[in-house]
Structures are given as structure tokens and as C-alpha cells.
Amino acid sequence: IATSSYKKNIYPIFKQLGLDTYIDVVVDRENVESVQPNPEIYLKAVQELNYNPTTCLAIEDSVNGATAAMLAGLDVVVNTNII
Numbered sequence: 881i882a883t884s885s886y887k888k889n890i891y892p893i894f895k896q897l898g899l900d901t902y903i904d905v906v907v908d909r910e911n912v913e914s915v916q917p918n919p920e921i922y923l924k925a926v927q928e929l930n931y932n933p934t935t936c937l938a939i940e941d942s943v944n945g946a947t948a949a950m951l952a953g954l955d956v957v958v959n960t961n962i963i
Contacts, residue, residue: 881906882925884915916944924951
């Protein structure tokens with residue numbers, strides 16, 4: 881997971897859904913100097929997974945997030961939320 885949110889705000893949701901057993905890496909805003917649209921969050925997450933960014937897919941819900949993923953070299957799928 882690469883997120884501009886704070887881990888303390890998102891981790892309880894992952895745990896409640898039982899996803900914490902499937903997620904090996906969480907990079908949040910506290911792990912980087914600059915948040916999205918800066919690609920640092922994605923680059924750090926990909927590096928921690930020991931993957932090449934060109935083999936990764938980002939699923940995003942914001943323009944800043946999609947921009948960060950593209951700048952990091954990932955393919956991106958954007959899922960917008962209607963509020």
C-alpha cells in the first residue's frame with residue numbers, strides 16, 4: 881500500500897477487513913519527505929517490495945495519486961468516487 885494518509889488512520893480498516901495478512905508493505909506520509917503528486921511514496925513501496933515499477937499497477941482515486949504513480953513509472957487504473 882502506498883498512501884498519502886497516515887498509517888494509524890488506515891491500518892485499523894485493513895485489520896478489520898482481514899487484509900493485514902495479505903499486505904506486506906505499507907508506505908504512508910510519515911515514511912517519505914514529500915507526498916503525492918511527488919512519486920516518492922510509490923518509489924519507496926516498489927523498492928521495499930523489490931519490484932521494478934514497470935511491472936506494477938497502481939489503483940488510484942485521485943489526480944495527485946495517479947500523477948505520482950505515473951511519475952514513478954507504474955501503470956495506473958483510476959477509480960473515481962462519486963460523493
